[in-house]
Amino acid sequence: MHAYTLLSACVFIITISILIPKPIIAVTGQTPAEQLTKLLHEGNFLYTQKKYDRALKSFKKMLALDSNNTFAMDRIGLILYNLGNVKDAIAYFDKSLAIDPNNTATLNSKGLALGIIGNHTAALDSFDKALLIDPNSLDAYVNRGTALGILGKYRDALTSIDKALAIDPNNTAALTVKALTLYSAGNTTEAKGYLDKVLEIEPNNFFAFSLRMKIDNATVG
Numbered sequence: 001m002h003a004y005t006l007l008s009a010c011v012f013i014i015t016i017s018i019l020i021p022k023p024i025i026a027v028t029g030q031t032p033a034e035q036l037t038k039l040l041h042e043g044n045f046l047y048t049q050k051k052y053d054r055a056l057k058s059f060k061k062m063l064a065l066d067s068n069n070t071f072a073m074d075r076i077g078l079i080l081y082n083l084g085n086v087k088d089a090i091a092y093f094d095k096s097l098a099i100d101p102n103n104t105a106t107l108n109s110k111g112l113a114l115g116i117i118g119n120h121t122a123a124l125d126s127f128d129k130a131l132l133i134d135p136n137s138l139d140a141y142v143n144r145g146t147a148l149g150i151l152g153k154y155r156d157a158l159t160s161i162d163k164a165l166a167i168d169p170n171n172t173a174a175l176t177v178k179a180l181t182l183y184s185a186g187n188t189t190e191a192k193g194y195l196d197k198v199l200e201i202e203p204n205n206f207f208a209f210s211l212r213m214k215i216d217n218a219t220v221g
Contacts, residue, residue: 032065039065043075052079070096074106077113086113104130108139115147123147138167142174145181154185172198176208188215 030038043058056079062072077092093110096103111126124147130140141164148157158181164174179194192215198208 036062036065036069040071043072047075052082055079068099070100070103070106074103074109077106077109081109081113081116086116089113090117102133104134104137104140107133108137108143111140111143111147115143115150120147120150124151136167138164138171138174141167142171142177145174145177149177149181149184152184154181157181170201172202172205172208175201176205176211179208180211183211183215188218191215 039058039062043055043062046052046055046058056076059072059075059079062069063076066072073092073096077089077096080086080089080092090110090113093106093113096106097110100106107126107130111123111130114120114123114126124144127140127144127147130137131144134140141160145157145160145164148154148160158178161174161178161181164171165178168174175194175198179191179198182188182191182194192212195208195212195215198205199212202208
C-alpha cells in the first residue's frame with residue numbers, strides 16, 4: 001500500500017461489527033420528530049462509544065423515519081468506509097450531497113473514500129469543492145495535499161499543506177503529510193525536522209516514528 005494511502009486510511013481505520021437492523025417498531029406516545037431526536041442521541045452516543053453495530057441500527061432507523069436525513073447518511077457512510085465497503089460508503093455520501101451539496105465534511109469524506117479506491121483525480125475534485133465552499137477548511141487542504149502527493153505533484157502538495165499549516169501550525173496531520181511529501185521528493189533532512197515536530201506534540205504518533213526510523217536507517221545504510 002502506498003504510504004500516502006496508508007496515512008489517509010489510518011484516520012478512519014476502526015474495527016466495526018455490523019448487525020442486521022431489525023424492523024422499526026413505533027414507540028407508543030412518541031411523534032416521529034421525537035423518535036428521530038431519540039435515535040439521533042442514541043446513535044451519537046453509541047458512535048462515540050465505538051459501539052458501531054448498534055449505532056448503525058439507530059442511523060438506519062433514522063433514515064426509515066426520514067429518508068432525507070443527511071446526518072444519518074453520513075454516519076452510515078463512515079461506518080461502511082471503515083468496514084471496507086467503500087463503494088457503498090461513497091453511495092451514501094452521494095445521497096447526502098444530493099440533498100446538501102455544501103456540506104464540506106461530507107465532501108471530505110467522499111474524497112477520502114475515492115482515494116482509497118484509487119480515484120485520486122475525483123478525490124481532488126471533491127476536496128476542491130469543499131475549499132470553494134470553505135476556503136479555511138484545514139481538513140480539505142490536508143486531504144488535497146495527500147492526494148496530490150500520491151499523484152507525484154509534490155510542489156502542489158506542499159502548497160496545499162502550507163495553507164493548512166497557516167491555519168494551524170501545530171496540526172500533526174498537516175505536519176506529517178508535509179514530512180511525507182518532502183521525504184517522497186527526496187528532501188530527507190527537512191522531512192526529519194517536521195517529523196521531530198510531530199513527535200514533540202504527539203510522542204506516540206506511530207506513523208511519524210516509523211517514518212523517522214526509516215529515514216535514519218536509510219541514512220546509516
